[in-house]
Amino acid sequence: MIRxxxxxxxxxxxxxxxxxxxDLFPEITKKADKILGYSIKELCLxxxxxxxxxxxxxxxxxxxxxxxxxxxxxxxxxxKPDYIAGHSLGEYNALLAGGAFDFETGLRxxxxxxxxxxxxxxxxxxxxxxLDGEKIREILEKxxxxxxxxxxxxxxxxxxxxxxxxxIIQAEEIFKKAGARLYIPLKVxxxxxxxxxxxxxxxxxxxxxxFKFSNPAIPVISNVEARPYTKEKIKQLLADQITxxxxxxxxxxxxxxxxxxxxxxxxxxxxxxxxxxxxxxxAEPLIIxxxxxxxxxxxxxxxxxxxxxxxxxxxxxxxxxASSLGSKEFKEY
Numbered sequence: 118m119i120r121x122x123x124x125x126x127x128x129x130x131x132x133x134x135x136x137x138x139x140d141l142f143p144e145i146t147k148k149a150d151k152i153l154g155y156s157i158k159e160l161c162l163x164x165x166x167x168x169x170x171x172x173x174x175x176x177x178x179x180x181x182x183x184x185x186x187x188x189x190x191x192x193x194x195x196x197k198p199d200y201i202a203g204h205s206l207g208e209y210n211a212l213l214a215g216g217a218f219d220f221e222t223g224l225r226x227x228x229x230x231x232x233x234x235x236x237x238x239x240x241x242x243x244x245x246x247x248l249d250g251e252k253i254r255e256i257l258e259k260x261x262x263x264x265x266x267x268x269x270x271x272x273x274x275x276x277x278x279x280x281x282x283x284x285i286i287q288a289e290e291i292f293k294k295a296g297a298r299l300y301i302p303l304k305v306x307x308x309x310x311x312x313x314x315x316x317x318x319x320x321x322x323x324x325x326x327x328f329k330f331s332n333p334a335i336p337v338i339s340n341v342e343a344r345p346y347t348k349e350k351i352k353q354l355l356a357d358q359i360t361x362x363x364x365x366x367x368x369x370x371x372x373x374x375x376x377x378x379x380x381x382x383x384x385x386x387x388x389x390x391x392x393x394x395x396x397x398x399x400a401e402p403l404i405i406x407x408x409x410x411x412x413x414x415x416x417x418x419x420x421x422x423x424x425x426x427x428x429x430x431x432x433x434x435x436x437x438x439a440s441s442l443g444s445k446e447f448k449e450y
Contacts, residue, residue, distance in 0.1 A: 119379070123201075125388050128388060130169055133162060149177075177227050180227040212351070222328060243303060244277050244299070246298045262280075280308050330351045340368065369393055
């Protein structure tokens, strides 16, 4: 059976994550502590300073826990993925698992990314449930909300928008009148995955320059392109990810088109498992032809059809809650 491993991003963190893994992998834990300058074990298990949900801490700790869970999985089982993907921050774990860089390199990249993203102020984000991405873009344009970007295409019926805080607040009533079943403002200070992160992207581009990367040994799907990474594109795509939409729906449809039947989430929680289930129910596989021309792939789409289904009783507004997005931490992106 063709399988894919998927790694979650910010929003999956929770106090207690990692558990005994820190003791099972003492050398890796020690490396993490040295790079970060604090005890990763103490922060994840106790969070005595109540900082786990702050971006500058969330991203590095989640990267480490995702990595330890992956290493433990390899240790316990010989199963290997045919494809790998990660949602936002989780993409760094996907590249780690694919062999693009080592643990320490990935953690240094994530630490810098988290620092830059945590500086963002004046922005906001909101999750919209019940409208597809095309409808959301149409509503934004029709109502003059052109200063709002789509941050995450999480599933056919779940999309996250990003922009200036006042605009996100203003948009709530508009989307509710347009038929959104839920409009959930997220607890963030920055407009992540939008044009407003341009300065962070430029600084991250400079930070990336000295690093050397390898071509992934296992195909890793990019959030930005929803296609496999190549060695030559790693730096640019990691920088672009900061300002571009996370094309999670298209990424999963691409993998479905490659024959992936089993998706295994590696990380705390089941956020991605639920999103993948939704996508498999709501959308058709994306069938494409890829011809390898050295560093570039020529792609011809044969089918690119999104299927919107009438929600069942369990999918209707009365059944949707913050927990259905994955976890309460989702709202603390």
